[in-house]
Amino acid sequence: MARALRIIGLETIPNIKPGDDIADLIVKSCIQEGINIDDGDVIVVAQKIVSKAEGRILDINSLKPSDEALKLSEVTGKDARFIEAVLMESREVVKASPGHLITITRHGITCANAGIDRSNVSGLENIVTLLPINPDVSAEKIRRKIKVLTGRNVAVVISDTYGRPLRNGQINVAIGLSGINPFKDYRGMKDLAGYTLHIKNIALADEIASAAELVMGQAQEKIPVAIVKGLKIKIENNHTAEKLNMDKEKWLFK
Numbered sequence: 429m430a431r432a433l434r435i436i437g438l439e440t441i442p443n444i445k446p447g448d449d450i451a452d453l454i455v456k457s458c459i460q461e462g463i464n465i466d467d468g469d470v471i472v473v474a475q476k477i478v479s480k481a482e483g484r485i486l487d488i489n490s491l492k493p494s495d496e497a498l499k500l501s502e503v504t505g506k507d508a509r510f511i512e513a514v515l516m517e518s519r520e521v522v523k524a525s526p527g528h529l530i531t532i533t534r535h536g537i538t539c540a541n542a543g544i545d546r547s548n549v550s551g552l553e554n555i556v557t558l559l560p561i562n563p564d565v566s567a568e569k570i571r572r573k574i575k576v577l578t579g580r581n582v583a584v585v586i587s588d589t590y591g592r593p594l595r596n597g598q599i600n601v602a603i604g605l606s607g608i609n610p611f612k613d614y615r616g617m618k619d620l621a622g623y624t625l626h627i628k629n630i631a632l633a634d635e636i637a638s639a640a641e642l643v644m645g646q647a648q649e650k651i652p653v654a655i656v657k658g659l660k661i662k663i664e665n666n667h668t669a670e671k672l673n674m675d676k677e678k679w680l681f682k
Contacts, residue, residue, distance in 0.1 A: 433658045436463055437643035437651035444652075446483040451573030454653055463655065465580045470659055471570070472640035474652040475588040475603060476545070476557055478566050484558040486544075488513050504529050510544070510556070517542035517558055533559060536673040537603060540591055560586070563604025564668040571606040581663050583607035587637035589646065593681065600641035602633035605669045608661055610634075631672060632661075 440457040444450075450473060458465055465471075479485070493501070493508035497515055501508035503524045511529065515521075518531035522538060533542045543559040560566045563586045571584040586604035602610060610633040617624070640654040 430658045430660050433639070433656060435640055435643050436655045436657070438463070438653040438655070439651055441477070441650075441652050444477040444480040446480065446485070448481045449573065450478060450481050451570045451577065454570070455574060455577045457653070458655075465574065465578050465582060465655070466657065467581045468583075468657075468659065468661060468663060469580070470583045470585060470608060470636055470656040470661065471574070472585045472587050472637060472644070472654045472656060473567075473570065474644060475543075475559060475563070475586055477652045478560050478563070478570075478586055478604075479557040482560055482566065484560060486513055486556050486558055487554055488556060489554045491516075500524050500529060507553075509554075510541075513544055513556060513558070514542045517544060532676070534561075535559065535563065535603070536670055538673070538676075543588060543603070559588070560604065564606065564670065565604075567604040567606035567669075581607070583661065583663055585633055585637055585640075586669075587640060587644075589641075599634075600637040600644075601631075602637045602669045602672060605633050605667060607663045607665065607667075608633060608636075609664050609667050610669060610672050633669060634672065 438457040438461060440460050441453055454471065488509040491509045491512045493512045497508045497512040500511045505526055506529060514529060514531060518533055520532045522532060523530040529541055531542045532538050537543065544556050546553065546556050567584040567586050571582060574582055584606045585602045587600040588603045589598045590601040591598050610631065612630040612632040636656055640656060644651045644654050
């Protein structure tokens with residue numbers, strides 16, 4: 429692993445509209461800001477701009493709440509139309525309690541409100557963004573286009589904010605990726621004392637997403653893309669962020 433990293437936030441990404449080419453905007457911003465894209469860079473992209481570019485924006489006023497949404501609204505205190513949107517994007521409701529609705533999304537991510545969010549969209553309560561239909565495919569498209577535009581072989585991570593069970597506060601995690609193994613697996617290796625490691629399998633993509641969030645921010649920073657340099661990773665194909673999702677059968681707490 430690297431001894432030192434550089435994380436550079438792009439400050440000139442414009443407000444994203446449906447149909448925008450994220451890769452093209454990243455390359456243009458790098459040129460404008462004098463930042464080189466190099467082989468082995470990891471480009472972290474906020475889920476919100478990917479969703480906007482892909483038109484994953486919804487006016488919940490257009491929805492008619494189902495009976496299930498109405499019942500969950502009574503339990504959670506949330507808008508029944510918002511809950512209907514959550515149900516549309518979910519495989520299963522895991523937990524409903526006052527102020528909280530935890531589901532498993534269509535992607536297999538266990539999170540609050542199926543990842544549906546009102547922040548940094550329009551400022552209106554009724555307009556929300558949905559997660560990309562397939563974040564791994566979204567990351568792959570961005571990575572391939574950057575290769576076409578620059579000739580550089582990079583990895584792409586799509587990040588989103590995530591509330592951690594049994595821990596206060598949120599972090600950013602990888603919900604989509606391309607060109608990078610989501611794990612750094614130490615199992616089978618020996619530690620400094622010669623002990624063979626049996627469990628340690630680091631969620632590398634999540635750690636990259638969290639590190640990038642330190643420069644990207646969550647509110648008025650206007651930095652939806654960060655470039656991580658110096659990781660010395662091997663660019664690899666055929667990996668997905670879905671591997672980071674734990675199967676329900678393996679949950680220790682239910």
